[in-house]
Amino acid sequence: MPLRIVCxxxxxxxxxxxxxxxxxxxxxxxxxxxxxxxxxxxxxxARACDAIGHCATGDAVITSxxxxxxxxxIHAVGPVWQGGHACETDxxxxxxxxxxxxxxxxxxxxxxxPLISAGIYGMPKEIALxxxxxxxxxxLERSEMDVYLVLFDRADLSLADECRNRVDxxxxxxxxx
Ligand code: AR6
Numbered sequence: 001m002p003l004r005i006v007c008x009x010x011x012x013x014x015x016x017x018x019x020x021x022x023x024x025x026x027x028x029x030x031x032x033x034x035x036x037x038x039x040x041x042x043x044x045x046a047r048a049c050d051a052i053g054h055c056a057t058g059d060a061v062i063t064s065x066x067x068x069x070x071x072x073x074i075h076a077v078g079p080v081w082q083g084g085h086a087c088e089t090d091x092x093x094x095x096x097x098x099x100x101x102x103x104x105x106x107x108x109x110x111x112x113x114p115l116i117s118a119g120i121y122g123m124p125k126e127i128a129l130x131x132x133x134x135x136x137x138x139x140l141e142r143s144e145m146d147v148y149l150v151l152f153d154r155a156d157l158s159l160a161d162e163c164r165n166r167v168d169x170x171x172x173x174x175x176x177x
Pocket of ligand 1: 008009010011021022023027028029030031032033034035078114115116117118119120121122123150151152153
């Protein structure tokens with residue numbers, strides 16, 4: 001199944017797992033992280049995150065979904081945008097890679113990602129979208145997992161279409177060489 005890009009509130013997704021755009025302390029924050037903690041049960045999820053303690057930027061860890069309709073939450077720490085000269089795109093790619101690897105290791109068959117780093121962490125949406133689409137497509141070349149990219153703002157759907165077309169065109173050009 002190819003990547004599905006949808007517009008929704010990720011806390012309503014009925015996949016096996018959802019991904020949280022977390023911080024290194026795994027603390028409850030704002031944005032999608034705040035929404036996920038609130039829907040999971042903030043105290044219970046905070047206790048599970050505190051037991052893990054820390055997650056480096058570019059990496060991911062897993063907890064239960066508690067009161068959410070999903071079995072698991074994968075907490076991925078995206079980079080803070082610093083203008084593009086601090087390996088932000090590599091670190092973001094690493095988030096998707098580690099999240100999808102954790103999903104495979106936990107026999108997860110469907111997963112929903114938010115647009116990591118594109119909110120409070122300030123990465124331009126076109127860049128965050130291109131990295132997300134590229135990494136997920138690469139993974140889906142060898143996996144049957146159902147993967148969703150969940151956008152909060154309807155207006156971002158057309159931007160996502162443009163990015164997807166650009167990524168597809170770049171990939172087919174590379175395959176021709
Ligand atoms: N469902 C889907 N997407 C959402 C939702 C939702 N309910 N709410 C927001 N978004 P952000 P970041 C979108 O800021 O940039 C937190 O404090 C939002 O429109 O949540 O990685 C963490 O604890 C945006 O496109 O994550 C970290 O400290 C996308 O989710 C920090 O923010 C990501 O925005 C992480 O910042």
